[in-house]
Amino acid sequence: MSNEHGNLIKSPKQLIIMVFASFFVPLIIILLLMVFVNNGKRGETTASTEQLIAPVAKLNFKDASGPHEVQTGEQVYKAVCSACHATGAAGAPKFGDTAAWAPRIAKGYDALMTSVLKGKNAMPARGGSNPADVSDYELGRAVVYMTAAAGGKFPEPKAPAATPEAK
Numbered sequence: 261m262s263n264e265h266g267n268l269i270k271s272p273k274q275l276i277i278m279v280f281a282s283f284f285v286p287l288i289i290i291l292l293l294m295v296f297v298n299n300g301k302r303g304e305t306t307a308s309t310e311q312l313i314a315p316v317a318k319l320n321f322k323d324a325s326g327p328h329e330v331q332t333g334e335q336v337y338k339a340v341c342s343a344c345h346a347t348g349a350a351g352a353p354k355f356g357d358t359a360a361w362a363p364r365i366a367k368g369y370d371a372l373m374t375s376v377l378k379g380k381n382a383m384p385a386r387g388g389s390n391p392a393d394v395s396d397y398e399l400g401r402a403v404v405y406m407t408a409a410a411g412g413k414f415p416e417p418k419a420p421a422a423t424p425e426a427k
């Protein structure tokens with residue numbers, strides 16, 4: 261009966277060696293595999309998640325309680341409005357196209373602001389931006405920036421009075 265499992269283990273010493281081997285050999289193999297896998301990845305791991313998702317998305321973590329840095333008209337234009345107005349997509353008056361803008365500028369700043377805030381035809385309200393990201397004041401600056409590039413001469417909108425919690 262004792263010979264059924266072969267003659268590999270003949271003494272208690274061999275038994276101990278076998279137990280250790282069966283525990284440590286797989287462990288060493290796993291460790292080697294981990295090193296191997298990590299080596300293969302080393303080149304990529306230097307690229308941050310942000311870089312990896314850059315073609316499709318952009319992480320933009322903001323401290324909601326932190327001070328909101330007021331964006332310039334140009335920044336808002338680039339972030340929001342240029343999506344349509346840079347190319348004239350969906351019938352949007354193109355940036356810098358004086359002829360397309362002249363009749364709109366003639367309506368006056370307030371009329372244009374109303375169009376931007378409420379939306380107009382293919383243009384969504386606020387150009388599709390979120391009031392938490394782009395304030396009315398910043399939208400106003402974008403209107404001034406865009407119209408100025410097409411011959412408009414609207415003055416910069418007045419900065420809103422500081423809110424009580426802003427110190």
Ligand code: HEC
Nearest residue numbers: 340341344350351352364372375380381382383387402403
């Ligand atoms: C989704 C595309 C789109 C985006 C984004 C967009 N617009 Fe427009 N915008 C349009 C279109 C289309 C029109 C023309 C609407 C019409 O008169 O039919 C327009 C018209 C305007 C006008 C003229 C409105 C009028 O009363 O004649 C202003 C001013 C304007 N956009 C400002 C902005 C600003 C500022 C932003 C960014 C905050 C912005 N737009 C973002 C599509 C867009």
